[in-house]
Amino acid sequence: MEYYENLAEMYVGNDVSPDFYAWVFPKCDHVAVGTGTVCSKQNIKLYQQGIRKRVLPKIAGGKVIEVEAHPIPEHPRPVRVRGRVALVGDAAGYVTKCSGEGIYFAAKSGRMCGEAIVKASEGGQRMIGERIRTVAGSV
Ligand SMILES: Cc1cc2nc3c(=O)[nH]c(=O)nc-3n(C[C@H](O)[C@H](O)[C@H](O)COP(=O)(O)OP(=O)(O)OC[C@H]3O[C@@H](n4cnc5c(N)ncnc54)[C@H](O)[C@@H]3O)c2cc1C
Structure with a gap:
């Protein structure tokens, strides 16, 4: 390191x-x-x-702590909200197919999701889940 x-x-x-x-x-x-x-x-x-x-x-001298291999998450997952869990960024499959870039979409989707949750929950005053919908889409 x-x-x-x-x-x-x-x-x-x-x-x-x-x-x-x-x-x-x-x-x-x-x-x-x-x-x-x-x-x-x-x-x-x-x-x-x-x-x-x-x-x-x-x-040299370092320890291997994990070995992994993954496909690039370039296909938006068909289900991105379940119960009180929402996927954003790579977890949601928001990597651009042509370039493999996902930083912008991870930040953007995280922000949009956070803002939608704050709005729908009225600033954290109301419990929300997948059935709540906002103007921006489903939370
Ligand atoms: C080699 C390489 C080069 C890339 N180059 C570019 C580029 O040039 N431009 C670009 O836009 N994109 C690039 N990407 C893609 C970009 O890195 C990802 O799309 C982006 O980082 C996704 O952000 P994310 O927050 O969704 O996920 P991540 O950045 O993967 O963040 C997820 C975080 O969650 C943590 N985590 C996982 N499990 C748990 C757990 N159980 N509890 C707590 N924490 C957990 C992980 O340690 C990680 O820190 C590149 C990817 C790779 C691998």
Whole structure:
């Protein structure tokens, strides 16, 4: 973590991904060492090994705390409100298909959802759930 405290890295090359980039991004108290691919998903483990190998000198001595792989959440989930739970951002599937960008939509949907909840609950005075509807849509 020390090395990457104020640093993010991107790597390209067939050893880390044939069609995307690999990265080392600092996150709170650890680093995310990752890669992505659309055209060669079956080889994702190879590319994960590839990026780990590339950055090995810089992360040596570190402990692997989690290994994960996910599809990009680019399809809005058919159900985004259930009971008193509302999904926003990646959890709701709000990543742009063409670019893989989701920061704006995560912030925007979080704000819209929060504002709608404040409005429908009359500033927290009234209990609300999925059956409440506002002008902006369902809460
Ligand atoms: C390598 C990479 C590059 C990207 N580049 C871009 C880019 O250039 N531009 C762009 O717009 N988007 C980019 N994205 C996508 C963008 O990062 C996401 O769309 C965005 O961060 C989604 O925000 P979010 O708040 O919905 O989810 P997240 O940022 O994933 O936040 C969810 C948070 O919830 C926490 N969490 C999970 N489970 C629990 C739990 N049980 N209890 C408490 N906390 C929990 C997680 O630790 C996390 O901090 C990129 C994604 C990746 C992986």
